[in-house]
Amino acid sequence: MSSKLRIGFQGEVGAYSEEAVGALYKTEQSVAVPFPSFESVFEALQSGEVDRAVLPIENSLFGSVHQNYDLLREHDVNIAAEVQIRIKHQLLAPKGSSIDQITHVFSHPQAIGQCRQFLRTHLPNAEVVPAYDTAGAAKQVAAKQNPAHAAIASRAAAREYDLATLASDIESNHENYTRFLALGVPTVDLNEGLDAANATQMGFKTSLLYAQKENLPGGLFKSLAVFALRDIDLFKIESRPLIGSPGKYIFYLDLEGHASDDSIKNALHHLKEIAAFVKILGSYRVGRFVE
C-alpha cells in the first residue's frame, strides 16, 4: 500500500474546508490534517509537513479571502484544482434527541443569521447561543450529550462528532458557495490523488496576480486589452487597493484557458511589457459546484 497524501486545511475537524478536501481528493488516497490558521497551512506545505493544502479563496456572500491571496503571492506554490462547495447548514443534536426537546441552539452568528427563518418557524422559543465556529459548536454539543442542546453545523461535523441530523439544509439563502483551491509546491505532480469527478467539461482556467506600472495612463484598460485583443475570456477580475499607497492596486484575474496555450502565452508576454509584476498562480480544470 502506498502512503496517503497529507492534505492541510484550516479549522476544526468537521469544518466546511474538510468537505472541500473530500471533494477534491480521493478519500482512499488522502488524509485531511487540521491547522489553526491559513499561515500555518502554507508553512506546513512549504516545509513538506503536508503534501497539499486546501484553502478557501472566495465566498459568494462574503467576498475574496485577501489573506490567502497574499499568502499565494508570498509562497512558491501552484494551484492544482478548484471546487465550489455549497454551505449547507444542518441542525445537529445528540442521538435520541428530537426537535421538540431543543431549548438551546449553538452556532457561529453568521450561520445563525443564515438560518433565522428556520429558527423562527420551528424553534421560536429556543435560546440561541453564539459560538466561535460551527464545528466547535457541534463538538461542544457532542461532548455534553444534553438532548435539549443542538448545534448548526456541516454534514461533516455530524459524522465527525456522531450527532443526529434533526433538520437538513436549513439555511434561507441557497446561493452560499465557498470556492476552495488545492495547492502544492511546483516540484510535484499536481494531478496526483485528485478526484477526476471534480473537473467539469469546461476546460482550463488560469489564475494570476499583477500590478500595473505606476503612472501608466489607462493602465487597467490596457492590461485587459492584452486579453480582449486575443479573444481570451475572463472568469474573474478584482482590484485590490494597496493600503498606504493611494492609486496602487493588485489585480486578481482568472482567465479561460491554459498558460501553455499560444494565445495566453502571447497575452502574458504582452502583459509583462506593461505590468510592474505578474505572478501566474497556475492552470487547472474548471471545478464543479458541489451541492
Added chain:
Amino acid sequence: MSSKLRIGFQGEVGAYSEEAVGALYKTEQSVAVPFPSFESVFEALQSGEVDRAVLPIENSLFGSVHQNYDLLREHDVNIAAEVQIRIKHQLLAPKGSSIDQITHVFSHPQAIGQCRQFLRTHLPNAEVVPAYDTAGAAKQVAAKQNPAHAAIASRAAAREYDLATLASDIESNHENYTRFLALGVPTVDLNEGLDAANATQMGFKTSLLYAQKENLPGGLFKSLAVFALRDIDLFKIESRPLIGSPGKYIFYLDLEGHASDDSIKNALHHLKEIAAFVKILGSYRVGRFVE
C-alpha cells in the same frame, strides 16, 4: 435643540461599526442605534426607524461584503459618505487589573489570530478563549470584573464597558482597514450631520453596479472602454459571478468623479447602451483613513 439623527449599525455597542458612525457623523448631532443583522439595518432605514445607516462594504484582508452589495441593489438608498477605519485591537481588563495578573484572554478567533505575536511575547501562559465577537468579549469581561480576565476589542468597547486598556494596538498587521458607507434614502439631504473632517481633498467618487448584456463578445472590455475613452479613472473594479448562471456577472465599480460631471454622464449613457442593467449607488466625497 433639534432632534438627533438616528444612525443604524450592525453589531453590539462597542463594535468597530460604531467607531465608523462616530467618524462619519458629528457626535453632538447623532445617536448610534445597534441592530442584529445587515438586513435589519436596511429595513430600519427604509421604514424610517433610523435616518441613516453605516455598514461595512469591504475589508483590506477579508474582501468585499457581497451581502451588503446585494442589499444595496435591492433597496432604494444612496451612499452619503465613506470612511476607512483601521482595525486596532486593545487588551482590555477590569480597572485595577495589570497585565501580569491576566490568566484568560477572550476574543473573536480572527482578532486573536491578528494578535498572536503579542500574546506569545507578553502572555505566553494565558489561556485564550474564543468568543463570538470582540465587543461581546469585552461586555463579558466587564460583567464578571475578574482581574485575571482580559478581552481583545476596540477602543469603543473600552469606553462602552468602562474597561482599562492594558496594551494598545496589539495587532501584528497594521494594514487591516474596513471601509464603511453611510447610507440614506434618496429623498433626504444626505449631507446633513456629516462630519466635514472626514472628506479628503481628493474630490468625488461615484459607485455603481452593472451587469453585461448576455452574449456580448468582449463585454467587460467594452464596458470599461466607456470610461477609458473619457479618461475617467477607476478606484475599484470587481466581478462577482451570479451563482447558478455560469458566465453571468455583476460588476462593482468605483469611479473618480461625480455623476453630474459631463464626462461621467456621457459615460453612463454609453454604458447603458451595452449593459443589461446599471444602478448608480451615489456620488460622495472620497473619505479619509482613520488610524
